Amino acid sequence: MSGDPKLERIAKGNALALCATGTWTASFAPVLERMVADAEKLAGTPQSIFIDVSEVAKLDTFGAWLIERLRRSLTQGAVEAQIAGLSANYSSLVDEVRRVRAAAAVDNDPITISGMLEQIGRAVAGVAGTVAGLVDMLGAVLAAWFRVLVHPRSFRLTSTVHHMEQVCWRAVPIIVLITFLIGCIIAQQGIFHFRRFGADIFVVDMLGVLVLREIGVLLVAIMVAGRSGSAYTAELGSMKMREEIDALRTMGFDPIEVLVLPRMMALVLALPILAFLGAMAALYGGGLVAWLYGGVQPEAFLLRLRDAISIDHFIVGIVKAPVMAAVIGIVACVEGLAVQGSAESLGQHTTASVVKGIFFVIVMDGIFAIFFASIGM
The missing domain is CATH 3.30.750.24 (STAS domain)
Known part of the structure; x- marks a missing residue:
């Protein structure tokens, strides 16, 4: 042919x-x-x-x-x-x-001190930009909240309840399961090591204080950052890619008030509930292992737990939850609104949302630990 x-x-x-x-x-x-x-x-x-x-x-x-x-x-x-x-x-x-298909030129420049300092400066500037973006979003959310207080009818109750269901109630099974297993592991390891000194019963003290003050809320916050934080980023990022957020602005709606505030409210309300349920599940799992593996009877476990913990331990843990929820929500929404018009950008910002959310949660936990130690709690 x-x-x-x-x-x-x-x-x-x-x-x-x-x-x-x-x-x-x-x-x-x-x-x-x-x-x-x-x-x-x-x-x-x-x-x-x-x-x-x-x-x-x-x-x-x-x-x-x-x-x-x-x-x-x-x-x-x-x-x-x-x-x-x-x-x-x-x-x-x-x-x-x-x-x-033009090939990118290979950078063969030698590594110099000035080049390293430049990279460090860029990294510091990037961190500063991230913090500035979070502060800007926090200010926008607070401004939207004050507008809602002045005009309560503008509050998106239906949207908040919907996100509350997604973030809280649908997360209960996985949160309870994982915290239950963590409680079992903590109790088993504690009994295994304390048994050498004949101090099996002290595992109850360790479990109660650790779960109520730290592990319960921290573990739940990390899971929420991975589950709900990534979902928020993906949702807002998809809307940004389809120009739905620009359409909201064109119609005269504030995206922060319509999209961000209901998600933030749902997260702030949900995390304390999830932290409480997670702590109870971890204590139950620890008590079950202490009974079956360590021979600590349930009555003895409860009596020892009552003496080992106080309401302060519960307050220390539960006070962290709303703050951690706000941090997770702000990070997730900032990353979602920063998505550009490609699937690659959506994936990058979703990953960044989870990583940054977990990082800031751990930082906040450390700050709270120092604060409560300084006031004797």
Whole structure:
């Protein structure tokens, strides 16, 4: 067939010419791939290389990509392969393929002290920018909350209840299961080590204080950051990609008041409930293991737990929950609203939301630990 693609190799002295003819489209993909691969292997080391495409009857993006790939592979050192005979219709197509597939220049600059300092400065500036974005979002949320207090009818109760269901009630099974298992593990490890000293019963003290003050709320906050924080970022990011947030602004609605505030309220209300349920599940799991593995009777466990803990331990843990929830919500919403118009950007910001959320939760837990220690709680 006259339309079948061909690639003829013509060598004259130190010059090499490759003449392409026929139809170079995706319909002939296997044939074209094989011809180009053979031409790359048999090119040799000529002083000049020309790829003549003047006889090409039809060319699409696939064919243009193969021609550009052939030109790149034949370019050796100072010898650059040239494409000749391109018609005006196909010249722009090859140029576009060349531009898109342009290889990034490899940075071979030596590592210097100034370069390292520049990288450190950029990292510090990035952290400062992140903190500034969080503070800006916090201010916007507080402003929206004050507007709701002034005009209560503008509060999105239905949206808040919906997000409350998603964040709280649907998360109860997994939260209770994981905290129950963590309580079991803490009790088993405590009994295993305390048994060497004949102090099995002290595992109750350790379990009660650890779960109520630290592990309960911290573990639940980390799970919420991974589950609900990522969901918030993905939801807002998808809306940003589809320009729904711009549409809200065009209609005169404040995205912070419509989208962010209900999610924040749901998270702030949900996390204390989840932290309480998680702490109870962990204590139950620890008590079960202490009974079955350590021989501590349930009555003795409860009596020891009553003496080991106080209401202060519960308050210390539960006070952290709303603050951690606010941090998780702010981070998630900031990352969601920062998504650009690509799926890659959505994935990057969702990952950043989870990582930053967990990081700031741990930082806040450390700050609370120092604060409560300083006031004797």
